[in-house]
Amino acid sequence: MAFADRLVAVRRSHGLTQEELASKLYVTRQAVSRWERGEVTPGIDMMKLVAAVTGEPLSHLLEMPEHYCESCGMYLTPADLGTDADGEKNDHYCKWCYDGGHYTYE
Ligand SMILES: [Zn+2]
Known part of the structure; x- marks a missing residue:
């Protein structure tokens, strides 16, 4: 599963809208939307932040688990x-x- 799909799954499992997730990450809703459409893959620092705010292990978000x-x-x-x-x-x-x-x- 690609990062985009994982992100959607993680966000929904935490009951967050794109807007809510975006505000936790201090990014725009458009940024989250682009990640979820797979247009852009955020850098590792942003992925770590996503992991931190959702409580999801970083390895669940990464396409190649480390x-x-x-x-x-x-x-x-x-x-x-x-x-x-x-x-x-x-x-x-x-x-x-x-x-x-x-x-x-x-
Ligand atoms: Zn060991």
Whole structure:
């Protein structure tokens, strides 16, 4: 899914209009509208701001997710993701730090 589609989904899931999101970001509604139509992709700083004001993880907004393990800081690829107790991938930690719902160093 492209950033434009993600942005629309995130904005709607937070019940925000384009105008409301724009005012939180200190940009014009037209800017938000252009992002959502995919005419313009905002820079990483703006994406971080979108993540901050919506509470959405930045990785959910990015087309190419960039995950870094929050424990050791290594770059995470899908194959390196740790797992929760239920076997679901956990996109905060690598499998060497977090496995099966436990921190491996505990
Ligand atoms: Zn790690």
